[in-house]
Amino acid sequence: MKALQRYQAEPKKLKIFEVPKPKVQKGFCIIKVVSSGICGRDIEHHNTRLPISKIPFTPGHEFSGIIDEIEKNNKFKVGDRVVSETVYSVCNKCKSCKKNIYNLCPKRKNIGGSVNGSFADFVKVPISSLHLIPKSISHDEAALIEPTCVAYNAVFMNSKINSNYKILILGIGTIGLLTAQMCKLKSQNIHLLCLKSEFNKIKIAKSLGFKKLLFFEDLDNSDYIKYNNYFDVVFDTVGGVSNTFNCALSYVIPNGQIIKLGWFMGKNKELNLDAIIRKSISVKGSFSHNFKIWEKCIKLVKNKKINLRKIIGRVDDLKNWKNSFNDVINKKYVKIILRS
Ligand SMILES: [Zn+2]
Ligand SMILES: [Zn+2]
Numbered sequence: 001m002k003a004l005q006r007y008q009a010e011p012k013k014l015k016i017f018e019v020p021k022p023k024v025q026k027g028f029c030i031i032k033v034v035s036s037g038i039c040g041r042d043i044e045h046h047n048t049r050l051p052i053s054k055i056p057f058t059p060g061h062e063f064s065g066i067i068d069e070i071e072k073n074n075k076f077k078v079g080d081r082v083v084s085e086t087v088y089s090v091c092n093k094c095k096s097c098k099k100n101i102y103n104l105c106p107k108r109k110n111i112g113g114s115v116n117g118s119f120a121d122f123v124k125v126p127i128s129s130l131h132l133i134p135k136s137i138s139h140d141e142a143a144l145i146e147p148t149c150v151a152y153n154a155v156f157m158n159s160k161i162n163s164n165y166k167i168l169i170l171g172i173g174t175i176g177l178l179t180a181q182m183c184k185l186k187s188q189n190i191h192l193l194c195l196k197s198e199f200n201k202i203k204i205a206k207s208l209g210f211k212k213l214l215f216f217e218d219l220d221n222s223d224y225i226k227y228n229n230y231f232d233v234v235f236d237t238v239g240g241v242s243n244t245f246n247c248a249l250s251y252v253i254p255n256g257q258i259i260k261l262g263w264f265m266g267k268n269k270e271l272n273l274d275a276i277i278r279k280s281i282s283v284k285g286s287f288s289h290n291f292k293i294w295e296k297c298i299k300l301v302k303n304k305k306i307n308l309r310k311i312i313g314r315v316d317d318l319k320n321w322k323n324s325f326n327d328v329i330n331k332k333y334v335k336i337i338l339r340s
Contacts, residue, residue, distance in 0.1 A: 003120035022124035029070035037062035060119035061112030064142035103288035149289035151178035
């Protein structure tokens with residue numbers, strides 16, 4: 001089969017290779033991959049040096065496909081249209097596993113993170129990670145259920161939102177736009193903070209009905225002062241920078257909530273965290289998702305409560321991965337789907 005693999009530890013050493021198809025084993029199945037989304041994490045990974053022990057490695061963790069091989073099972077069969085959680089294995093012993101929040105298991109291995117992912121013809125996943133997708137959800141949309149679950153976890157599990165709350169979302173990438181859509185199910189007062197140069201993303205945000213846009217470039221303008229101590233809940237979906245978190249600290253009301261989804265990635269040196277104390281803010285991280293969240297999100301997409309179609313900018317063949325990676329890096333599209 002073909003697989004897009006990291007073949008050296010140095011950054012950007014990625015190429016399509018002919019490799020053996022993964023072998024099915026007890027408790028696992030083989031999925032014929034149909035659609036995979038390119039995630040910011042795949043790009044970050046692409047730009048980072050990897051430990052040599054990890055090479056060769058196939059990225060890709062947002063995907064949908066068709067069951068190709070599976071042991072006799074009363075829930076799934078060959079030919080079923082499915083999505084898979086990103087979890088490959090957990091310890092099943094720690095407190096998180098016992099409480100069924102196995103996404104927080106310290107020993108967790110991830111598909112497309114610590115084991116081979118979906119930028120390939122086939123991917124091996126545990127049967128326990130599978131979810132059926134209804135016919136009304138296309139494979140391309142289904143590939144985006146993973147980031148949808150990330151947003152659901154932040155909004156429905158890790159924050160408390162009343163219908164009169166003012167909400168601010170920092171960042172309008174895939175996670176920002178999905179978080180905004182999740183928030184809309186709870187409150188109608190939603191502001192998005194983005195860069196003026198993010199034309200494509202702004203267009204999508206507006207087409208999804210989000211009209212209240214604030215711009216990073218205008219943060220020093222005097223009319224932005226009114227947003228200090230203004231928002232009940234702030235979601236920071238931006239990764240790799242710290243100034244968005246400083247915005248969150250300024251704009252959240254005393255006793256308000258900040259939910260952090262975008263990784264600092266070590267870039268958190270210029271933070272002034274005293275506001276957490278002075279304003280008595282609740283800061284909550286939100287990471288990944290679990291079985292229940294996946295089932296909820298599939299229902300929300302099926303019932304058209306969440307629009308994934310508008311987020312997909314382009315669909316391309318896996319063999320054109322290089323152009324697509326560049327288009328994501330250059331912020332040409334919010335989300336690109338690669339077809340295997
Ligand atoms: Zn992702
Ligand atoms: Zn565990």
